[in-house]
Amino acid sequence: MPLPRYKQINTDVTPYYHCISRCVRQSYLCGRDSRTGINYEHRRKWIQDRLHKLSQAFAIDLCAYAVMHNHIHVVLHIAKGRADGWTMDEVLLRWRMFYKCPPLVQRYLENFDSVTAEEREELKSLSAIYRERLQSISWFMRMLNEYIARKANKEDECKGYFWERRFRSQAILDEKALASVMAYVDLNPIRAKIAKTLNNSHYTSIQYRLNAKRSNKVPKFLMPFDDSKKKLTESLPFAFSDYLQLITDTLNAERNGSTYKMPNLPNKLLNKLGMTKENWHLVTSNFETLFTGPVGCPEMMENFARCCQRACRPNVSNAQKYLS
Secondary structure, three states: OOOOHHHOOOOOOOOEEEEEEEEOOOOOOOOEOOOOOOEOOHHHHHHHHHHHHHHHHOOEEEEEEEEOOOEEEEEEEEOOOOHHHOOHHHHHHHHHOOOOOOHHHHHHHHOHHHOOHHHHHHHHHHHHHHHHHOOOHHHHHHHHHHHHHHHHHHHHOOOOOOEOOOOEEEEEOOHHHHHHHHHHHHHHHHHOOOOOOOOOOOOEHHHHHHHHHHOOOOOOOEOOEOOOOOOOOOOEOOOHHHHHHHHHHHHHHHHOOOHHHOOOOOOOHHHHHOOOHHHHHHHHHOHHHHOOOOEOOHHHHHHHHHHOOOOOOOOHHHHHHHOO
16 A cells, blocks of 8 residues: 655655656657557657746756656755745745636736735635645646646547556655765666767756756756855755766766776765765666665664654665665
8 A cells, every 4th residue: 555645755854855657558658659659759848848847836946857758757855945935926926827726816916906804814825725835746746747647638639547646756865865866867768778878868857957067057947066166055965067977987887888897086976975886886777676765874764764654664774785
């Protein structure tokens, strides 16, 4: 029986989560279906555009994503407290980007002076509900999957489920797990042989970051990496140059058939993470196989289980072996 979401997500322990949604049909979500010959490649753009739009409205940052043939990966960061700084008007406007609001909200947004004191209290209650939803992973994934399912069903002229009923989520509990899951997501299309290089890995966060880097721009819709020059309050806890060097060396080593002979990195990111090259390769190649639930060092996994009132701690032995 699936665990309730409150036992899978706890922002008091960690703000990072890896989410996966899989298509329930035999046909492809994206790409060319070898069985029917129909090309669904354009749907990848639907998903990327939707992810970017959601990241603009929600108090949730996109760390990494990859749109595969029959599933998608996203690594999300819940910016706890960010939504508390939004005004009521800002919350209502953000929610209206996706849903047709009640007539009272529509009237208020068209003319701020058109509501009574009682109606303003009702607006405050609605904005409190919307504020909570705009920092919820469940609502983020719902608004992603529901939108894509409706478009795909309309295109296919059919009804019914497009995705599996529930998306899968994994709590990411420390820097080792975060770097590993991002590398797993960024390298997934290449390992699945739907792309050959990071630069031509279309509709992925790593390609989006590389395109922005070539244009000397900050990736608009993605959470930035730690850059000492910019002093950002919220950023991924390592430098992009170090991370890019690490996944590039990982990819090159795999292609050369010398996984364990990765060159010494000048940024020493693996040393910072405290992982061996062997463990790094095993975890980033088999992330979903090794870990079916929360991911991090054994101590963090035990703390997460305790805070979420979970009786079991799956894959603690793998965490002890590869991440301790």
